[in-house]
Amino acid sequence: MSKPDLDDLRRILHECAGAAEGVNLDGDILDTTFADLGYDSVAMLETGSRIEQEFGIKLDDDAVAAGTPRELFAIVNASQLRA
Structure with a gap:
């Protein structure tokens, strides 16, 4: 089973909610909050579902509360280990 990488996350974020004006998803965004990237809880619900x-991963509700991409990847990795 593969796991999403940063490029996958960028694509999914863009497909689910677009990109906020003035936000560059191509940069180093691992520690940038989703709020600063322009994504709200609805966008994060859609991102988690996608x-x-x-990737065939069952995520906990914590995934929506992830503050940064790095935190989201930690939740994804923990979910895969439990599977």
Whole structure:
């Protein structure tokens, strides 16, 4: 089972909610908050659902509360270990 990488996350974020004006998803965004990137809880719900669908991962509700991409990847990795 593969796991999403940063490029996958960028694509999924863009597909689910677009990109906020003035936000560059191509930079180093691992420690940038999703709020600073322009994504709210609704966008994160959609992102979590898309990750589950595309990668066959069952995420806990914590995934929506992830503050940064790095935190989201930690949740994804923990979910894969439990599977």
